Amino acid sequence: QKLETELLEKKVDIIEDRYALDCSTMDDDIRTKDKTIASQTEEIEYLKDLLKKEVKRAKLYIDQLRSDENPQPISPIENILDNRVSIKQINSIRHLLKSGHLQPIVDNDEMVETIQHLFMGLREGVIPIANVQKLAFTSEHASYLKDL
Numbered sequence: 001q002k003l004e005t006e007l008l009e010k011k012v013d014i015i016e017d018r019y020a021l022d023c024s025t026m027d028d029d030i031r032t033k034d035k036t037i038a039s040q041t042e043e044i045e046y047l048k049d050l051l052k053k054e055v056k057r058a059k060l061y062i063d064q065l066r067s068d069e070n071p072q073p074i075s076p077i078e079n080i081l082d083n084r085v086s087i088k089q090i091n092s093i094r095h096l097l098k099s100g101h102l103q104p105i106v107d108n109d110e111m112v113e114t115i116q117h118l119f120m121g122l123r124e125g126v127i128p129i130a131n132v133q134k135l136a137f138t139s140e141h142a143s144y145l146k147d148l
Helices: 002-069 076-082 087-098 103-107 109-123 139-147
Strands: none
Touching: 087 103, 087 109, 103 109
8 A cells, every 4th residue: 555655646646746737837938928929019119100190190191181182362463573574575565565566475375364464463563573693603613513
């Protein structure tokens, strides 16, 4: 009976060792899965943030498209300043008017448009003449631009 008891105790020890090993393995598996879940959770949060940013960017783009479809009304002065005429255009029309040649003005759409821009400006009290600007670089300017 003593022998039986010893055998039973050995079997119990073996079972306990197996149980401890199984528990240890399961604990390791659980820790590994927890780490995997934690890293996947971080990745999901990162992707959520990216998605929120993309949605925000898309909404801004849609708003911009909608505002482009319904642009703000342009004031008459802004319209006039956008459609200003050059001194050269005015002088060519003036020369033809002084010489009594009206037909070349009427036949030329650009000249008619120039006259329209002038009268629109005069109606608002503005003469819409564009400045002719010439840009001359000195040698100092040129060397400075090369250094940029």
